[in-house]
Amino acid sequence: MKQYSGIFDPEELSVLGRLFDRAITALPPSMRTPENRTAVAKLILERTAIGEPRLACLMNLLVMISPQG
Numbered sequence: 001m002k003q004y005s006g007i008f009d010p011e012e013l014s015v016l017g018r019l020f021d022r023a024i025t026a027l028p029p030s031m032r033t034p035e036n037r038t039a040v041a042k043l044i045l046e047r048t049a050i051g052e053p054r055l056a057c058l059m060n061l062l063v064m065i066s067p068q069g
Helices: 010-026 034-050 052-065
Strands: none
Touching (some): 010 034
């Protein structure tokens, strides 16, 4: 995923949105607070800014902790 001055194309935003949804779903319902949702969104954007390898690690972690596995 390439980043251009913090601007993402629609396809990249779609991928990030799906990743965010999966991360929130992986949390127990009691932890799906607005504060935690904001923290997850920031974490995803920070890792995306670092580059694809870090984002891939985050995605793998989410798959592992997700109840859907």
